[in-house]
Amino acid sequence: MVFSVFFPPAAAVQAAKVPVVYYLSGLTCTDDNFIQKAGAQRHAAELGLALVAPDTSPRGLGIEGEDDSWDFGTGAGFYVDATADKWKRYRMYSYILRELPQVLRTLPGLDLDNASICGHSMGGHGALVLALKNPGAFKSVSAFAPICNPTQVPWGQKAFAGYLGDSWQEAGKAYDATELVKAYTGPQLPVLMDTGGDDEFLKTQLHPWAFEEAAKGKLQVTSRMNEGYDHSYFTIASFVSDHLDFHARYLLASGPRI
């Protein structure tokens, strides 16, 4: 598995450890898209935050049909642990939660016990699910155009039916942020979401209103609808500093380290 890490200058100070923001990419992406297109590094450098960008699926496993679709298989792991026998080596949920941090602990400079998580589209879904299923594991969670209610939309239904097998409708609830937030009983979890009013997938795949409604009385959710913005990395680049500032509030007890 390939991943990218951005170390801010603060991480080069001997004995210093910097907080970590995980960024989970969307369908078709690799670890490169965020690093090359979001323009996040300069502000992360100013704040003293490390950025970790994993890939979106295993690659090259040789599973029949793994490269047939852009929204299933390679580049589309959906951040679940597959239970369908054919796809059982697709375990992106466990990878992000446990295996990747274990690898990161072998690198100097990262304070892995002080982490937040964000993501885009399929990765926004992944960030919300990982944070909601593991209370306390992440100090805050944010998402750009997340797939908020995957059991109810085509992308999620296709992925869950493939990865979770015949009982996906029930099993999928365990990976559906809107279902998870209804049952959430953990500590307060700050949530920031930005979605574009001109996002071509807003009404068919994203459904931020479903999550907002389900989170009422459970979590403090800031969900912004940004008119004129679409599903692209230009939108992410427009708001990524807001998201880093948001996470910095919870990760940096003593304020930004410039």
Added chain:
Amino acid sequence: MVFSVFFPPAAAVQAAKVPVVYYLSGLTCTDDNFIQKAGAQRHAAELGLALVAPDTSPRGLGIEGEDDSWDFGTGAGFYVDATADKWKRYRMYSYILRELPQVLRTLPGLDLDNASICGHSMGGHGALVLALKNPGAFKSVSAFAPICNPTQVPWGQKAFAGYLGDSWQEAGKAYDATELVKAYTGPQLPVLMDTGGDDEFLKTQLHPWAFEEAAKGKLQVTSRMNEGYDHSYFTIASFVSDHLDFHARYLLASGPRI
């Protein structure tokens, strides 16, 4: 010819016209690289500057061998007007100076009489040459890792020999920033250059010191050597706001329009 324009929000104000910063890309690039990878739009939006990113050559002319090299022909127009018969339709110098602005004048919101120019590598060469050959046409010029003395380095020699024909060694001086600055007699032209100390092309292709030496007593040049930075768009992303701030000083008489 394809080009990209970023209009800042200030350009949407009725009757407002915003200054223009041209960005010329390097070898192998299209109009897309800067727009997708440099992360310049947000700061340009804050300053109220439009960004214009042209392509780096004509494409698909059907000239024999036009796609054979990554450093000559397609994607490598070198911002000259070719005189060699075979390449006479390669006229990137005139395109940037005259044809592109003519097209841009048909779009609303751009103050084309208030423009600056910058570029990267081959595009840094192009920006310096266009500014030095046309005193007063650009309020300021800046470059990331420019090819400063192309008649003396392999990239420039290959390009000039191909585009300018047998007499390229003499003809090339008219497209060599180090030669041009020696003879410059125009009004003061502010110059900012950023080059990476770890740029893999620094000693073989860029030669910023040649330009710095030639510009002494002619122009006020700020040329920074940034240790640890390479030839990539990550370097551009690190310094692009500095360059926009620099141009804004000369383009915005009344200061940034936020």
